[in-house]
Amino acid sequence: MDVKDFKRIVGCFSDSPNSFVGADGEFVLQTIDETIVGRFRKTDGVLYVEEGELAIPAQAWVVKRISKLRLLADRILAAVPDPDNFVEPDAAYLPELDSTTGDSEEEPQGAEVLCLRLLARQTPGTTQIVYLTSDAGEGKTTLISRLSRAAAESYKSGKQDWIILPIPLGGRAFLRFDEAVLAALMGRYRFPFWFFESFVELVRMGVVVPAFDGFEEMIVENSSGDALSALGSFIDQLSSEGKALFAARKAFFEYQSFRTQARLFDAIGSEQSVAFSRVSLHRWTRKQFEQYASRRGRKDGAEIYDAVSARLGETHPLITRAVLVRRLFDVAKDVNEVDILVAKLGDTPQAYFHAFVLAIIEREAQEKWRDTADQRPLLTLAEHHRLLADVAKEMWVSGVDVLRSDLLDFVADLFCEEGKKSPSVARQVRERLTHHALLVKVGGGRPGFSFDHEDFRQFFLGVSLSLALAKLDVELLRSLLRTALIPSVALDEAVLSCIKGGTSHQSLTSLLVSVVAGELPTSFVPENAGNLLVRVLDGEVESDGGERIAEGFAFSSQSLVDRKLARVRFLKCYFGPTSLNGTVLSRVAFEHCTFERIEFANSRVFETSLSECDIACVVLPDGESTVYDPAGIDDALRKAGFSGIGDAAGEKSGKASPDPELEIVSRAMRAFMRATQHNEQTLRVKLGVEAPVFFDSVLPALLRSGVLAETDYRGAGVQKRYRLAMPMSRIQSALATAAGDFEAFCSKVSS
Known part of the structure; x- marks a missing residue:
């Protein structure tokens, strides 16, 4: 550490810009809690700080004297359980x-x-x-x-x-x-x-x-x-x-x-x-599952693992996700109870999680939430769901994940008032809510209560959302959708619970279309409604066989992954970057839609058209090649089974196939997503057989156009080192508009 660095670092701890004075080796530093007077001097190339008779190296003095790291270490041990x-x-x-x-x-x-x-x-x-x-x-x-x-x-x-x-x-x-x-x-x-x-x-x-x-x-x-x-x-x-x-x-x-x-x-x-x-x-395997069981004092870990894996498979979240394993042991006291629980679980991720949370709530209702007067359950299972949904809703509209105790009491009081509970029951509900199995008390800067895990908070937000959907109330639903982007766990539970409750797919579709109508593009409503809609339409088969029309929706990234959509027309919709892995599209029409990116994978497309759509780029099935030029995009879409694009490749401006140099540029730029600077040898390894072309033809052009620049090499041996010399957004824009032409790319990126 030199004198310049010392002054800069110590000045950052100063209570005000003028409280640190350093001249002729002397300084006065006013920190938040004390005034320090000392001297600094350099001996044998090492900067020392003297306070009184003691002299220690400057970096050690900063760490031990003014940073108070030891005190912070104590606070971390006290605050982090x-x-x-x-x-x-x-x-x-x-x-x-x-x-x-x-x-x-x-x-x-x-x-x-x-x-x-x-x-x-x-x-x-x-x-x-x-x-x-x-x-x-x-x-x-x-x-x-x-x-x-x-x-x-x-x-x-x-x-x-x-x-x-x-x-x-x-x-x-x-x-x-x-x-x-x-x-x-x-x-x-x-x-x-x-x-x-x-x-x-x-x-x-x-x-x-x-x-x-x-x-x-x-x-x-x-x-x-x-x-x-x-x-x-x-x-x-x-x-x-x-x-x-x-x-x-x-x-x-x-x-x-x-x-x-x-x-x-x-x-x-x-x-x-x-x-x-x-x-x-990595997710847990049998080894971690049995270790956890042993640490909880359970001797039946292997039997429980075998019982669950035999029915649900060894990769099921119930035995591979740590938070669910902990809850599994909370709910199931022995293997027999595990067998009963597993028999209730569905096959889909949403269904199993829904049934698992029901099991937790059922145990809570039967064993803990009993009236002190007659030992009858205080609340039904449905009421437990609504109470926790009200807690999640209050967190959602308030934009927090921790509720103060007074707000939690208010939620309980309001729930009991709406449910016309007696004063005795209301008092017990209010008291026991703070000790609920799915809620935990938190301290620190925001003392209060939160859900034991974010998945449970999102699950009950979904329950609250499903209640709003079931009422088919446009304004009520809008008030929830306007707050922020809703997590996928909540969206899954909302649609699952609503449909299980008897609300028809057609009613939900009509409701969401009405909710989106008239909303501004900057609102969260079109995207939240779109993410709900794609779940409603997924695998849905209506008896009337009619076509559903979705206009003005926005869909989040990966919204089409593993979806089964049929007889749907999307008009003027926006789709975030999405893969088509596991997707089945049958008689689907996209008209005047915008796609950020489409990634081709294991998909099936039948009688599906794209008309007047704007597609920024597509990723080919190899996962490495990204196509930006319009002609190449059209060709890739036709090969994937889409119609309505044009009869022949090259109908739009652009080359039939991109210049190989441009594909090498794309690969090289992906290396810079992992580091802002690279050694020459690293680029040679990354590009493989394309490295000679890159260093002979492509690199000189990138250096001339200002895409890359040489920088100092630090390390053993002798080689060159390169860094990005312009914003990535500018490179992306040139790749997207070069129409597959390497010379056009160099011209656009340097202009």
Whole structure:
């Protein structure tokens, strides 16, 4: 650390811009809670700080004296609970491109040990971003809790010099990163000693590793992009130093679209070096299931696993998702009860989860929610559902996932009043709701009550939504759909419960068409209504055999995956990036629709037409080749079975087949989705047999047009290193409008 860096870092802890004075080796620093007077001097190339008679290296002084990391480690241990009966999941690691010869994952290994090893590694001159990925309920939050506690304990014992700081985002409407960080520090950890700039400097120094949890809902492909810009700006502030962990359901570099990637990369400075890697949590196997049973003191773990897997299969979520395994042992006291429970579960994911939550509620109603006067159940199962649906609805309209105790009491009182419950029953309902099996008490900056897992909150939001759908009330439904994008778990449950309750598909379709009418495109209503509609139409067969017309809807990313649609006409609809994997389309018409991207996979298309539709690009079945030029898109659509496009390839402007150089450009750009800078050897490995053409013909043109630029190489040996030299959005736009012509691409991207 030199004097310039020392002044910059220490100034970030200053209470005001003028409170730090440093001249002639002396300084006065006014922090939030004290005034520090000292001197700094350089001896044998090392900067020292003197307070009184004690002189220590400047970096150690910053960490120990003004950052108060030891105190923060204590606060983390106090605020982050140690997970009960923790079982370490296996995980696969996909390294940065510079450290691997391909895109293959390493062999599965223990997730906790793997993450601690990765986060302890130092890569000078590069910011390391590690994505921790899995589906909901598979242990991301639990693992982050374990990692942060392990790091805090190791820091306090002197075994390591860095900590992991969990920063929960909670799936709420996205805040700026500075707001999220300071809210966690002052709210959850009661630690008011840093400013956001202080936090950034400590991350750059490598002594703090932030772990952002709950980021998955912020980076979906059809989001506004605000969260991605904030992420990119945060990474840019790290100036090619430090590391961070992001828990998400999918690593962002896995998205196919350059347009989607541009939201993140365009916010990162072109001079910064950033490398992305991924740790993918595996679902539990028999090994983890039996370990968990043993830790709970159950000796029948193997029998329960065999009973469930024999009926539902070894990959069923009930025995592979950690959150559901825990609930399975809560509900089932022995193997006989497991057999009864399994017999109630349906085959589809929505049906099994619906039946499983019913089993939890049934146990709660029969064993705990009994009237103290006569031991009769306080509420019926349907009333339990409505009560928890009211709690989820209140959270939804308030934009929170934690309700204060007074608001929870208000929900209970209102429910009892509407249900005309006696004062005695109302008091008991109000008291027992705070101890419900699916609700937990939380502390920190937002004390109150939340659902035990986000899946349960989303499930009961779906129940609330289904009640609104069943009433066929347009304005009531609009009020729920306008709040924000509704999670898929809630959408699945809403449609499933409503149809099971007897509401016809035709009534739901007509209701959703009325809800969308007159709504502005910026509203959440068209997209939420579209996501409901595609579930209503999925596999639906009406007796009248008539055609349904959907006009003005918007559909989220991957909305057509594994859907069975028949006799539907989509007019002036918007479709986010979607795969057609497992999709069956029969007598479906798309007219004047817009598609962000279509990915061809294992689909079947019968008598389905596309008329006057705008399709930005298509991904061919190999998963690697992306087609942007109109003629190539038309050809791919015809081969997939769509009609109404034109009779011959090349009818629209563009080449019959794209220039091979342009396809090489597309592959090379995908390498830069994993890191903003690459060594020459990494690009050679990534491009394989196409590398000679790239370095002989394509690379010189990219350097001339300003797409890439040479940068300093840091490492052993002698080779060149390249970085992106222009915004990814500009590259994407040129690829989309070049009509398959490499020279046209170079001209457009440089103009």
